[in-house]
Amino acid sequence: MAKTDRRVQRTRERLQRALIELISERGYDAITVQDIVNRANVGRTTFYLHYSSKDELFMSCHEAVVSKFRLCPLSREDLLSPEAPPEMVSAYRHLEDARALLSPIFLSYVKDSPLILRRIHDRCARQIEACLRTAFAEGAITIPLDVLANYLTGAQIALVQWWLEEHRPYTPEDLAQAIHHLQRAAIREAFNLRDSNQASRCFAERAGG
Incomplete structure (x- = not known):
């Protein structure tokens, strides 16, 4: 047997x-x-x-696909840095390398692709929530942590889907920096942290260049 x-x-x-x-x-x-x-x-x-x-x-094959969406734990400094963490940039480079494998899921070519997307979303949301819980253990959050984690996850997945579907000319580095910039603003707002103009200048310079 x-x-x-x-x-x-x-x-x-x-x-x-x-x-x-x-x-x-x-x-x-x-x-x-x-x-x-x-x-x-x-x-x-x-x-x-x-x-x-x-x-x-x-x-x-979905387990192999879902396993590509493992987020590296990020520190408070990483999450609030004006520049996207190297681990995040690396993750988006991997997504670009796996574009052919991921496109059938993100573009709904496969009948049951929503099931895989749901698993990807749930996995990433749990990882982001754990990361935020550790990084801001002593912070006072203004909204439920699971709401923030699912919001950040949904935004990332939607942007990746748009990136794959429209064949946008943005590099993985561009996408990582843009998403990090948006996430950083959401995290600062959720934890009532005073923002600075560094991230805005950094992203504007990158987009303009």
């Missing part, structure tokens, strides 16, 4: 790997089941023993 389970798992991994490779090469819409089985070197009958469709196979 264990040997059979391992064989099933290996077959599924080959199909998942084949799909991810093909998405990177061609884009999701251009791929057929035949393309997938050819790349994985399995028969169509084998494919349908495991998955009913290309969409179902893609959904089986």
Whole structure:
């Protein structure tokens, strides 16, 4: 039984790997089941023993997709810095590198993509809430922390979706700085922190340059 389970798992991994490779090469819409089985070197009958469709196979890859949205813990200094933290810039570079894999989800090419987006949102919101709770442990917040965390998460996901869909010319560095600037303002407002003009000048200079 264990040997059979391992064989099933290996077959599924080959199909998942084949799909991810093909998405990177061609884009999701251009791929057929035949393309997938050819790349994985399995028969169509084998494919349908495991998955009913290309969409179902893609959904089986969702853990790998969701895992890309792990936020690095940020300190109070990072969150309030005029410049986007290096970890944030790096995260958006990874998103750009994974554009081909992420586009089917963010642009709703896959029937159940809202389920994956919901998981991404929930994961990120929990991480942001934990980060804020640690960074501002002694701060007096004016709105519930979970509301702030979900607001910040929703704004990020909406901007990433817009960035992918419209093929905007902004670099990952531009996007990270813009989102950080907006988040910083929201965090300062929520915790009644006196703002400065540094972030505004920093972003204006970047946008103007």
